[in-house]
Amino acid sequence: MGLEKIIRNLLCPDLHHNNIYEVDLEYLKSIGIEGLICDLDNTLLAWNNKIIRPEIEEWIFKVKEAGISVCILSNSLQYRVSKVSNCLDLPAISKAFKPRKRAFKLAMNILEVNPEKIAVIGDQLFTDIYGGNRLDLLTILVEPIAKKELISTKLIRIIERKVKKYLKENQFI
Ligand SMILES: [Mg+2]
Numbered sequence: 001m002g003l004e005k006i007i008r009n010l011l012c013p014d015l016h017h018n019n020i021y022e023v024d025l026e027y028l029k030s031i032g033i034e035g036l037i038c039d040l041d042n043t044l045l046a047w048n049n050k051i052i053r054p055e056i057e058e059w060i061f062k063v064k065e066a067g068i069s070v071c072i073l074s075n076s077l078q079y080r081v082s083k084v085s086n087c088l089d090l091p092a093i094s095k096a097f098k099p100r101k102r103a104f105k106l107a108m109n110i111l112e113v114n115p116e117k118i119a120v121i122g123d124q125l126f127t128d129i130y131g132g133n134r135l136d137l138l139t140i141l142v143e144p145i146a147k148k149e150l151i152s153t154k155l156i157r158i159i160e161r162k163v164k165k166y167l168k169e170n171q172f173i
Helices: 003-011 025-030 054-065 078-088 101-111 125-134 151-169
Strands: 015-017 035-038 069-073 118-122 138-142
Touching (some): 035 101, 069 078, 069 101, 101 118, 118 125, 125 138, 125 151
Parallel strands (some): 015 138, 118 138
């Protein structure tokens, strides 16, 4: 596979939004989505932030109301992830090592929804989107909430920006 094909097949999200609030839940419902695998850092909350703002709770409520079950899938450590999952009353998997398939499959089992009815949402191409695409799940990319993040993530962002530029230039996103 050529590099361009790899980018198009594995790193290109199906949908792209500025943030979670812009996701059209009615549309997801209309195409049969019943489960959502949701990234934590810089998707739901700013990286290393513990404050769960009311709009996040409201959004989760709306997602559930649309008949979509949610499971948090995060590469972060358990103490951080479980705090958020307890607050939002959602199942969660920490230390997921995304884009590895194992944790995605675990989340799919927790959701008890068939793969064709599952969407993945996250802010990173190389973990959330690549992980979801390799399992043929619907993938939704959002822009990161904050600029602050792990140094290793910052380094990956340099390559990510190049891929995003390519995807935008070719009108894939
Ligand atoms: Mg993230």
